[in-house]
Amino acid sequence: MMRSKVLSLVARAASNRMMSTATKLTTVEVNDKTGIATLTMNRPPVNGLNLELLQDLKSSIDEVEGNKSRGLILTSSSSTIFSAGLDILEMYKPDKDRIRAFWTQLQETWLALYGSSVPTAAAINGHSPAGGCLLATSCEYRVMVPNFTIGLNETQLGIVAPKWFMASFLSVLPQREAERALNQGRMFTTEEALKVGLIDETANSKEEAIEKCVAFIGTFAKVNPLARSLTKQQFRAADLQQLQNERQQDLEKFLFFVNQPAVQKGLGIYLEGLKKKAKKQ
Numbered sequence: 001m002m003r004s005k006v007l008s009l010v011a012r013a014a015s016n017r018m019m020s021t022a023t024k025l026t027t028v029e030v031n032d033k034t035g036i037a038t039l040t041m042n043r044p045p046v047n048g049l050n051l052e053l054l055q056d057l058k059s060s061i062d063e064v065e066g067n068k069s070r071g072l073i074l075t076s077s078s079s080t081i082f083s084a085g086l087d088i089l090e091m092y093k094p095d096k097d098r099i100r101a102f103w104t105q106l107q108e109t110w111l112a113l114y115g116s117s118v119p120t121a122a123a124i125n126g127h128s129p130a131g132g133c134l135l136a137t138s139c140e141y142r143v144m145v146p147n148f149t150i151g152l153n154e155t156q157l158g159i160v161a162p163k164w165f166m167a168s169f170l171s172v173l174p175q176r177e178a179e180r181a182l183n184q185g186r187m188f189t190t191e192e193a194l195k196v197g198l199i200d201e202t203a204n205s206k207e208e209a210i211e212k213c214v215a216f217i218g219t220f221a222k223v224n225p226l227a228r229s230l231t232k233q234q235f236r237a238a239d240l241q242q243l244q245n246e247r248q249q250d251l252e253k254f255l256f257f258v259n260q261p262a263v264q265k266g267l268g269i270y271l272e273g274l275k276k277k278a279k280k281q
């Protein structure tokens with residue numbers, strides 16, 4: 001390895017603390033200069049949100065909450081996928097106990113991210129359908145790299161986005177825009193997403209997206225952190241409380257819905273289509 005490359009790696013290691021390397025599905029890296037944590041999803045090939053990735057995401061968010069980071073940037077280690085959303089294999093022909101744990105964990109992870117007390121931003125460096133879009137819209141700010149897509153495409157799969165998915169979407173888009181996009185299961189290109197306000201900025205690379213997220217978080221540098229976080233909590237309290245109040249019903253509704261023969265059939269056909277497409281490539 002060239003000396004300059006070695007030196008730059010040493011310098012980077014010195015200025016960034018790796019907080020959690022034990023868990024391999026996510027890593028948290030805190031920049032010593034900015035105090036901002038970058039949480040990276042790393043579940044190849046598509047960051048499908050299965051039980052284990054959701055557990056790691058939740059514990060990484062808790063870690064960032066606990067280590068006094070100035071902000072959290074969510075991104076992916078893939079060069080083309082932010083997250084492909086929920087791992088369909090968790091919902092197709094599911095194991096009875098595991099699917100309960102899976103949905104319960106999804107609820108917990110959303111409550112932690114949407115309700116996070118630190119400023120949050122998503123550096124969307126790849127496609128971000130469904131659950132991927134949920135993660136991005138749970139953050140306060142979104143910067144996306146061109147030539148990818150983002151949206152809640154649930155109706156295209158014959159499934160229904162629960163109320164709290166809609167709440168995140170509605171915290172970003174006007175009701176009319178959100179309703180139409182959800183009914184259509186519309187995926188937006190980066191350019192379209194910028195136009196409707198689903199994302200806040202575009203960036204030419206992941207690095208630039210992270211820089212822009214850092215700049216967003218920097219806008220709070222002179223704002224009292226407690227006042228900022230309590231203000232954020234007040235904006236989000238009703239959405240968070242609604243899920244807290246209805247967690248059990250939401251779980252039962254999901255289990256009932258996902259176990260319907262027609263839904264299972266639809267998921268099977270969709271998975272088959274994905275696999276055929278992957279084989280052709």
Ligand SMILES: CCCCCCCC/C=C\CC(=O)SCCNC(=O)CCNC(=O)[C@H](O)C(C)(C)COP(=O)(O)OP(=O)(O)OC[C@H]1O[C@@H](n2cnc3c(N)ncnc32)[C@H](O)[C@@H]1OP(=O)(O)O
Pocket residue numbers: 045046048080081083084085086087088089127129130131132153154157159160161162253254257258271274275276277278279281
């Ligand atoms: C009232 C309450 C009711 C509640 C109802 C349930 C609500 C559920 C809500 C959430 C919805 C979801 O999140 S469902 C997931 C939706 N996601 C998608 O539709 C994305 C599907 N994937 C893609 O479009 C593409 O894979 C991609 C654009 C993300 C990437 O394309 P690329 O060409 O790079 O990769 P491949 O398509 O070749 O995929 C590689 C590999 O990964 C498998 N794959 C992809 N996505 C998923 C997924 N979401 N789950 C599981 N597996 C996935 C794909 O099949 C390939 O596998 P193989 O290599 O084995 O063939």
